[in-house]
Structures are given as C-alpha cells and as structure tokens.
Amino acid sequence: MKRYIFFLIFGCYLLLTRSTYAATLPTAERVEEVTQFASRITINQDTSITIEETIEYFTPEEKHGIYRYIPERYRREGVVYKNTISDVKVTDVTGDPQPFTLSRDSNNLTIKIGDPDITFSGERTYKISYRVANAILRQQGFDELYWDITGEGWTFPVINSAVTIKSPFAPIQEYICFVGPVGAVSSDCSKKGDTKEVSLDTKEVINYGDNFTVAIKLDPVNSLIFPTKFRIFWENFINNSPLLLLLLPGLVMFGYWYKKGRDYRFISPNVFDMDPNAPQGMKPIFEPVNVPMVYEPLKALTPGEAGTLLDERVDNQDVVAEIIDLARKKYLGIERVENKGFLKFGHDYLLTKFKDGPGNLPSQQEYLMKHIFNSKSEIKLSELKGTFYTHMAKVKELLYEGLTERKMFTSKPMNALGIGVALAIFLDVAVFMATISTIIFLQSGWPVLVMIGSFVVSLIFAIKMPQKTAVGTNLSLQAKGLRETIRLGKWREEIKEKHLFIEEVLPFAIAFGVIGKLAKDMQKLNIEPPRYMSGGFGHNTLAWTGFMNDFSKSASSGLSYNPSSNSSGGSGFSGGSSGGGGGGGGGGSW
Structure with missing residues (x-):
C-alpha cells in the first residue's frame, strides 16, 4: 500500500514539474523565442485601431533587445493602400518607458527596442502600443477588420499567440482565424466573445513564414465614421503616385515632339506651292491631310529622296530605287544573266556602265556610279556582296544631307532621330x-x-522627331499622292502615254513599295516592260515582274550585307487565409 502511495505522489510530481520544465531549463539549453505574443486591439470610431502588444521574449545569448517591423503599405485589388502608424510607445511590464528608435523603408515601420550600450540574456517583456489609421475595410454588405496579429517575419519561433478585439462602435457579427504558413486556411485556434469583444488564441508555434490572422465581421449598421470619398481618392492618389511616373516617357516625348518635331506647312492648302517665303506655321495636331492625286514623276526629287521624305528614313529600297533611276537615265544597264560553270546554278545580275550618260547627277547617284563600278565597265551584283555595305551607309547619309541642304528638313534627320531615341x-x-x-x-x-x-508611345514620337520644312511637307504630300495614284491604279484612265509613264515612274514605285501593284496593272494593259531592264522576257510582263521583285530583293540584301555582323487582398470571409490581412510584419533581435 505504501508503495502505491509513493508512485502516486511521484507521478503527480512529474506532471507538475513537466509544465515548468522549459522555464527551469538552464539558459544554455533553451533557444531564442517569443514565449507569448498577446495583442489587444480596440476599434476606434474613426476606423483607426489602437494596438497593444505584449511580447514575452527569451534569449540565451547577450542581446540589446528586439526589433518589430509592421507593414504600412499594402496591395489590394491592384492598388497600393497605406495605413499610417502613429503614437508608438514602448514600456516594460511595469509600465516604465524603454528606449527605442523608429525607421521607415518603402513599405514598413521598424521599431528597434533596446540600448546599444546595454545587453542582457534571459527573459524580457516588452509592451508596444501604436495607432493604425484606416484599418477597417468596407466590404459588400458588412465592414471588416482583417488583421495579421503576429506577422510572418519573426526570425525565431513564437510559441503562443493570442488576441483580444474590442469594438465599441460596431457590433461584431462573426469572427474567424487562420494559422499556419502564408495562404493557409487552417483555423486551429480557440475563440470566444460577444458583440462587443472577442478573444482568439492558438497554441500552434508560429515559425518564420507562418502567421496568425483574424477576420472580424462588423454589422454595417454602426456608428463608425469612415473617411470621405474625396479623402479616400486623394490618399489613394498619393499612395499610388509613383505609378504616375509610368506616363512620363510618353507625355514628355509628346511635348518634345509638339515643340520640336511637328512639321511646318504652308497656310495655303495648295500642296504644289513651293515658295519658301509664303505664310507658314507648324501643323496643328488634328488638321486633316490633303493628299492630291499626282500623275507624273516628281521633278524636284529623285526616287530615293521621295521615299525618304515619305517615311522620314532612308531604307535599302530607296537606294535600290536610285540604281534603277540611273538605269532609266542610261547611266548603267541592268541585265539578268545565268550563272555558268561547274556547280554554278541560278542567275545573277550584270550591271554595265554606259560612258555616254547625259547630264549631271545628284551627289548620291554620283557616289553610286563611282563605287559600284570603280574602274570597271561592268560588274555582277554578287561581286558587291560583303564589300559594298560601307558605301551603302554613305549613300544613305548623302540622301539625308541632300534633303537637309535643300531645306526639306529643318535639321539633319539622323541627328533629330538620334536625340529623340536617346531621350526616349x-x-x-x-x-x-x-x-x-x-x-x-x-x-x-x-x-x-x-x-x-507609355514606352511604345515615347519611341513612336522619338521616331517622328525629324522635322520637315513647309516645302518638305508639300513635297512629301506629292510623294504620297504619286504613291496613291500607283496603288489605286488611277493612272490607267488618266495617262495617255502609258509606256513613258511606266519608264519614269518605275523607280518611284520601287521606293514606295508598290512595284507589285504597278506590275499587275502593266500586265492587265499588256504594256511592255521598260527597255532599260533586260532579261530576255520581251512582252512577258509576268516574267518581268518576277525579275523586278527578285532584283530589288537581291540588291537590297546584297549591297547592304555586312559579313562581320553575323555571329553566333480581399476579405477574410471570401477566400481569406493566413497572412492575407493588414498589420503583421515580424521581428527579430539585435
């Protein structure tokens, strides 16, 4: 009997000592932790909340204190919201003030508690109180406090967590909790309360990445005073103001183009007016464009110049059009020849220099004649591949310079384009x-x-920075008119000397990118191809069309080929979860 009494007494002793074992462990055997995190939240009438956190902290090593960071900025429905934290106080368990510093980064307020000259080990209790503005959410059919109590960022475990919520101005209808990793929907906590006050606590250990979150549903019929709509709008505007910078590139480049890039135009609607002294001004943004039908080649422009004015840049096709124009002027001949020899297939193009070409040439055409042939009288297109690309760049530069010198642009187009693109x-x-x-x-x-x-808009205005003079604007409109005449086939009814028209307008069709349409119309009217393009197809317009397309592509790619460039938040009652509310954050020691 005595033996049974002994075992009974010994068992009771074990049960009693087990509950206090952690507290009586030697300091060296315990780990750093928050043994108890207790929060008391009061919902104020102005929809702010007052929070008092009691944090029982233990450290086996010498520390200055702890830090607690709390989010002030949140994302909800694709918008940034801010709950400003104020009235921060820190005391010990007896109410004596404790030293602390406050710091803010872009999202969080950090409370750093402790004295840099003093360290301690063992247990220490801190009481942190603060006020959070605009903490109550307006949901459809109810108001809500959706709050992360502990936060998921503690660097050591939180053993026990509890919260008490008082709501003197709005009856509490329902309350739930979430415990575990962020996103978890587990509700492993005990809860009790009434319409004025509720308490929730959990025994689950909150590790880094875990959270203890509560959602409190409030009766929409209450005496809470929410901010006005204007104040909400203004605060959201301020909180999301950094995103207004997203509009800056497009707006700045629009303003830059409006001041420095808009084309000049004559006051007179006559697009054939070429008097540079006539009244003129910058083109209004929404002024309608008067594009005339033009039934003859442009006398003031070469095909490459017309193509450049049309889109404000020199393309490879503009240079090819200059070569075709040289053939039209009988400075050179273009002939398709079959490749001959062992393992040689397909065809090539033979360019022949004529010594009796009439008249003076524009600088870009003079340059082409000199550097295509050098001292030769004829050369195959394939021989220029990989060697002519440096001259190709010079021809493009001469086209820009010629148009600028003749006052078609207010400044060098490439300079304006470069500055615009660099700024964008x-x-x-x-x-x-x-x-x-x-x-x-x-x-x-x-x-x-x-x-x-915004980035795309900024680059569009950057590309449009080359500014045409009034004369340049009228000539570009004439170029558009000639392109439309070819594209729509209007010349078939209006032009009597069709063969002569084709010979003169063909280089322009190359520059404008409408050679296919011109060739189809020629085929319908059974018009013989120009004599300066030979390849053994006679009246076969279909074969000649293929020849022209092939020559244009071959010349465009072959002459520009550079061998060195080829190298190998919502509601806790609808999809709620741990870590989904306001507040939270975390902490650590220092």
Missing part, C-alpha cells in the same frame, strides 16, 4: 528603375501594360 530610352530606363519596386510589390498586370504602352 533614357526616360524609359529611368522610369523603369523608379517604379520597378512598386510594380513588383503590387504583383498586378496593369502597371506593366501601362509601362509598355
């Missing part, structure tokens, strides 16, 4: 660097779409 890229990169952290924080697609759209 600078703005795009600067705005990207300034907003990328906010975009990542939001985790929403719309800022990315706005950013891409």
